[in-house]
């Protein structure tokens with residue numbers, strides 16, 4: 412007797428991280444386990460303890476570990492996705508654990524796309540006057556492996572009046588081309604306005620002329636996608652004034668970091684904004700874009716919606732786009748009906764929001 416091959420089981424690395432991270436991730440996993448049976452989704456969640464607590468417990472400044480090589484190898488070779496809560500805690504030097512965990516995974520796994528959808532699900536969530544859900548529906552493709560983020564900081568004459576600090580904005584042709592190409596493909600696949608906006612600051616940062624030239628060359632291969640250009644300062648202004656002009660945008664790592672916080676506000680706040688750190692076809696990382704909010708830690712008051720949305724992006728990446736859409740639909744209807752009262756922390760219990768979304772997706 413022959414039977415159909417069982418669908419692949421996905422191995423998902425889970426890193427709760429610092430502050431509210433573990434709490435919001437627990438709700439994301441609750442929603443995942445509720446939706447799995449309906450979509451024939453098989454998975455195994457493997458918990459990893461990497462966080463500032465772990466760094467302190469393993470020695471802190473004296474050799475404390477952020478993400479050990481053995482765990483990195485397990486994730487790289489044995490997992491299909493990573494679900495991350497948040498990293499950042501004032502007990503560690505600024506950026507140390509963030510670099511050790513988030514940047515290590517983004518760069519080490521070569522996750523060159525930082526995909527940040529910005530969509531408004533209910534008009535009352537938008538701080539802009541007279542903007543409706545149909546006016547806010549865009550995706551920012553942030554380059555995720557280059558720029559000042561991955562260049563080394565150098566200080567000369569440190570601590571003296573003659574100090575000089577340098578951290579270059581470094582771009583490669585290959586790194587620039589692959590994110591631009593991904594963004595053109597996305598604009599085509601989304602099939603909304605079929606428009607791709609390049610956001611840079613090439614008038615001041617002349618190194619970004621590489622972006623200007625690469626964009627123009629790649630655009631020739633996509634005659635069906637309209638192109639546009641805005642400098643980062645103007646793009647921030649247009650996003651607030653006319654968000655309806657945006658469809659897909661592509662930008663550098665640093666500018667993408669900044670403008671997606673603006674975008675998060677336009678869609679209702681950091682409580683809903685999620686991101687995928689993606690290398691198509693490879694293990695990729697999904698996370699809310701908010702930080703660890705240490706002051707809300709352990710109070711069951713953080714909003715888990717952004718993490719639930721990160722789970723939706725993860726399912727899309729794992730080849731279950733329908734399950735991703737069901738989660739998105741459940742979030743949208745819970746916001747529209749007022750069952751999720753607000754996207755701010757403290758309005759409702761973390762676990763209560765997780766429970767109501769889990770029961771909505773269980774169908």
Ligand code: IPM
Pocket residue numbers: 498499509513668700
């Ligand atoms: C983000 C965050 C990170 C970044 C920090 C935590 C390093 O702000 O994912 O947007 O700057 O990329």
Ligand code: MG
Pocket residue numbers: 668669672700
């Ligand atoms: Mg950011």
